[in-house]
Amino acid sequence: DVTVGVLALQGAFSEHVQLLRLAAQGLKARKAVDVKWGFIEVRTPQELSTCDGLIIPGGESTAMSLVAARSGLLEPLRDFVKVLRKPTWGTCAGLILLAESANRTKKGGQELIGGLDVRVNRNHFGRQVESFQANLSLPFLGDTVDKDASEPFRCVFIRAPVVEKLLPHKEGIQVEEAEQDATVVAPAKTPADELAKEELKADVEVMAKLSAETPDIIAVRQGNVFGCSFHPELTADSRIHVWWLEEILKAVQRRQEFELVDGTV
Numbered sequence: 159d160v161t162v163g164v165l166a167l168q169g170a171f172s173e174h175v176q177l178l179r180l181a182a183q184g185l186k187a188r189k190a191v192d193v194k195w196g197f198i199e200v201r202t203p204q205e206l207s208t209c210d211g212l213i214i215p216g217g218e219s220t221a222m223s224l225v226a227a228r229s230g231l232l233e234p235l236r237d238f239v240k241v242l243r244k245p246t247w248g249t250c251a252g253l254i255l256l257a258e259s260a261n262r263t264k265k266g267g268q269e270l271i272g273g274l275d276v277r278v279n280r281n282h283f284g285r286q287v288e289s290f291q292a293n294l295s296l297p298f299l300g301d302t303v304d305k306d307a308s309e310p311f312r313c314v315f316i317r318a319p320v321v322e323k324l325l326p327h328k329e330g331i332q333v334e335e336a337e338q339d340a341t342v343v344a345p346a347k348t349p350a351d352e353l354a355k356e357e358l359k360a361d362v363e364v365m366a367k368l369s370a371e372t373p374d375i376i377a378v379r380q381g382n383v384f385g386c387s388f389h390p391e392l393t394a395d396s397r398i399h400v401w402w403l404e405e406i407l408k409a410v411q412r413r414q415e416f417e418l419v420d421g422t423v
């Protein structure tokens with residue numbers, strides 16, 4: 159059994175759960191992989207602790223972070239992402255929360271979860287009226303998905319952030335002295351196991367840009383942690399969800415193999 163949680167404090171969480179269900183059906187039909195998936199909404203540390211992977215949806219990152227703090231979820235979320243290093247995917251506001259650094263807006267900053275060594279610019283494209291959609295090809299989908307991967311993905315940007323800077327890697331802990339105004343997360347605890355330590359060594363990979371001409375990075379990944387600026391959950395296209403479920407299966411398998419080896423030592 160593999161459990162995937164969707165953080166359900168605020169924002170487009172039910173849309174993600176629906177697409178996860180669709181993706182699991184697609185995966186089963188196409189690959190005959192027999193996995194018993196559980197998709198759950200996460201509102202408590204207890205629910206989070208049952209998850210093998212997590213999605214943080216789009217919405218409003220300040221609101222989400224405040225509710226997370228009030229629900230006692232902020233530290234467990236940081237543990238999940240930065241210590242256990244379990245697969246986590248943030249969309250839009252979720253990407254902001256997974257960044258180690260984000261700019262403040264007029265309404266202020268917020269506590270981040272962190273886990274991606276990047277700095278994001280919130281509301282990069284301006285206000286709600288500047289929201290837009292773009293058909294982009296996402297090469298990372300490769301041949302792991304049903305439809306031809308070269309078929310463009312309808313990317314929905316709503317007050318979207320972009321990754322404006324990749325930060326120097328410091329084992330998941332990022333403090334930029336020059337940017338005192340940035341929200342900085344507390345240092346991660348010592349990783350509980352070697353696998354998590356290995357995961358923490360991964361570099362940030364740029365997975366997609368808005369176009370070849372712009373510097374705007376709209377998808378990044380660092381080992382098990384993935385973030386995108388847009389909202390796949392607001393479309394009916396489950397290709398990224400299929401890809402992500404496959405990534406979770408790989409991570410679960412790595413963990414099992416590691417535990418097996420570790421157990422014999």
Ligand code: GLN
Pocket residue numbers: 215216217218219220249250251252254280281316317318319
């Ligand atoms: N700009 C929003 C924020 O700061 C994110 C918008 C979104 O998730 N659609 O949280």
